[in-house]
Amino acid sequence: MSGLLNRNNMQSIKSIVLVGLLCFATWVQAAADLDVATPAVSALKNSMQARHAQLAAHYASGAVGLTKDGLIALRDASAVPLKDRQGINALVAAENNDRVALYKEIAAGNGHPEWRGEIQNTFAGRWIDKAQAGWYYESGSAWVKK
Amino acid sequence: MKKAVIALVVTIGLSACVTINIYFPAAAAEKAADKIIDDVWRLQDAAPAPKKEEAAK
Numbered sequence: 001m002s003g004l005l006n007r008n009n010m011q012s013i014k015s016i017v018l019v020g021l022l023c024f025a026t027w028v029q030a031a032a033d034l035d036v037a038t039p040a041v042s043a044l045k046n047s048m049q050a051r052h053a054q055l056a057a058h059y060a061s062g063a064v065g066l067t068k069d070g071l072i073a074l075r076d077a078s079a080v081p082l083k084d085r086q087g088i089n090a091l092v093a094a095e096n097n098d099r100v101a102l103y104k105e106i107a108a109g110n111g112h113p114e115w116r117g118e119i120q121n122t123f124a125g126r127w128i129d130k131a132q133a134g135w136y137y138e139s140g141s142a143w144v145k146k
Numbered sequence: 147m148k149k150a151v152i153a154l155v156v157t158i159g160l161s162a163c164v165t166i167n168i169y170f171p172a173a174a175a176e177k178a179a180d181k182i183i184d185d186v187w188r189l190q191d192a193a194p195a196p197k198k199e200e201a202a203k
Contacts, residue, residue, distance in 0.1 A: 012152045034171065034178040048186045118170045126179040130189060
């Protein structure tokens with residue numbers, strides 16, 4: 001058996017292993033972190049942070065819920081105070097625009113626009129995990145109170 | 147014959163590398179998501195959520 005591994009074969013194996021190690025090193029480096037400090041991402045984050053002051057009450061009342069695809073939706077318009085009724089749809093739409101843009105910018109900012117869907121899925125799970133007790137989130141086709 | 151086998155192995159190996167390289171970094175994405183969500187919802191200022199690492203100890 002060892003007779004089969006002559007000098008030429010050993011060298012080929014060595015170079016294959018070397019190429020493999022190089023690829024692995026590149027992969028490890030690429031997978032280490034995602035950059036979320038790009039100007040576009042920071043701007044979106046600030047805009048969402050400011051909007052959260054208005055949205056927090058609607059999450060708590062159950063008027064707005066977290067969807068399973070990483071966005072938000074109006075789930076119970078009757079829970080919205082009269083003074084806010086007119087603006088609620090625009091508020092939800094603005095938040096969703098920012099969220100979609102955020103997922104896109106993180107993917108693009110890290111050189112992989114095709115990661116957008118996976119980033120959105122990751123966020124979807126994390127928004128729900130971090131939601132406060134009493135907030136609603138979408139599970140399957142139903143709303144669940146956390 | 148042997149050369150053909152080696153060429154095949156190298157081709158497969160290289161294509162595997164390319165596949166690995168475009169793998170989605172799930173752990174890094176979760177970390178990034180947590181960072182942004184904490185900021186947007188201001189979770190660090192209010193009640194900090196119990197950390198997973200501490201629970202694992």
